Amino acid sequence: MTHASAPTAAPAPEILPLGLDGVLVRFALRFEARANRAPRALSAALQAAPLPGQVECVSALASVLVRFDRMTTTRVAIEAALSERLNDIQSAPHRPDRIWHIPASFGGENGPQLAQVAQIAGLGEGALVDQLCATPLDVLAIGFAPGQPYLGLLPENWEMPRLSALTPEVPAGAIVTAIRQIVLFANASPTGWRWLGRCAFRPFQLRADNPVPLHAGDGVRFTPVDHSALTAIEATGDPMGGARLERTS
């Protein structure tokens, strides 16, 4: 190697086309914790001060998409403006402004694969749930289905691949894990992630004033409750499922 770049420098993000009215800034092709902070910092900056002609800005796990109005700006102008912005963003460790505390029940019929997850993670079931509920999670991205959050990042012992065989259906509210992340299902769905718990919180509430309560960058903490407590919360029919919102700023 004759290249003498500093070994700790993050690779420069790539600026790429996504459709005729979109520019994607990609920080990584594969998941890295560092590559998730940068997109959120960039999208926060672009939402606070949109580029001329920007019509939509969304961050995903390792990228940011800016959609623009082709009648008022050009791809070249958006790409140039994004390069400028990238010099300014600080991807410091994230401190969420809002933290959701969501009651959830783990194991048994609420999480049939809890034992499997615990075994892979090298902990007992109780210790695993304690570790999960003690971990401050961030909403890394909303996607796949409306409102559905990707949460992370879990400790290294939660590094486990997706299953090769799909679980035919997990219910709405299912809490599943793979690759040090949690997904909280908005609707009943097949999944290749391992199912360890369930909550009564519904991340997509079609007829509510605010159909998608969670935002990328919010904090999430799970509060363990037993099966009967979860059933009691569900019986109220409240799609917020007993979730409590804590504002930290």
Added chain:
Amino acid sequence: MTGWLDILSIGPSVTVQDLGRPGHLAQGLSPGGAADRCALYEAAALLGQAAPRACLEMAGMGGRFRTTLDTRIALTGAPMRALLEGAPLRWNASHLLPAGSVLELGPCESGAYGYLSFGGGLSCAPLIGAQSAHLAAGIGERLQAATRLPLVADPTPDAPSLALIPEPRLSGGTLRVIPGPQTALFSATERARFFDTAFTVTRGNRQGVTLAHPGAPFAPDTAGSLVSDLITAGDIQMTGAGVPMVLLAECQTVGGYPRLGTILPVDLPILAQASPGTTLRFREIGLREAEVVSPPESQWLAPLRRACQPLTRSAHDIADLLGYQLISGMVRGDEE
């Protein structure tokens, strides 16, 4: 004044559609809207509307309908057998539907999605800013017989009927593809093979269209799984088996499959209308050329309005019709 559209009988997959709900990607909601967006602009041109209004999208089969007030209708997209009180109506045209008359729209003769639009438009209660059903997201539903939908009164029910001849888009063809964020993950050899291959549509719905082809599956050069990334309608994704699936209006917002490129918005109606068995090919095109040949949607309506002719002067009778500049720059039809 408002009236009602009464649904007397209906095919299995008819939904209310408009241009969808852009702007909700951060909430995990793709824009949705009509599968063949061009058909909505054609209807707006035929009805003299400033922008497309909510209408019925009919997959494969229509139904029997009646309205409580006089209204013009437009029939666009995949042509269906159309009868007004038993008398045949021309497709790709607007017509007066008198109150109480029965309109019967039979199965598609070709293509996949027919559209029934109204002079005043449907006025169902919007959900998240639009009337369109987004079945994958659980918004709206397939319409049922013996129900009724609110209809805005047609401001000019007596306006003359119009017709247009759309660019052909119902029997496949060559779709133009721009590079996307993951194009470079596929080797030049693999990309060349893709653009050399004739594909057959195996099945399709509002989420996407699956293609089959002779020969080896298409695979990216990269090993290991990619982080899920943002996707868009028109993306050509290679599923785990290396089989292409092209994404449509109700696609998810993020996906983990590698994507070879993105079909131009003006060519996407050809894909949406490609029923199983249709042959499709793809052609690579640069971004600069693509911007010229695929103008923003706000530019789609004007050339269609200019292409409209009075219905009484049947387009079939116009000897030099093909010499008219009908909808240049909209959808290519001269491939193959």
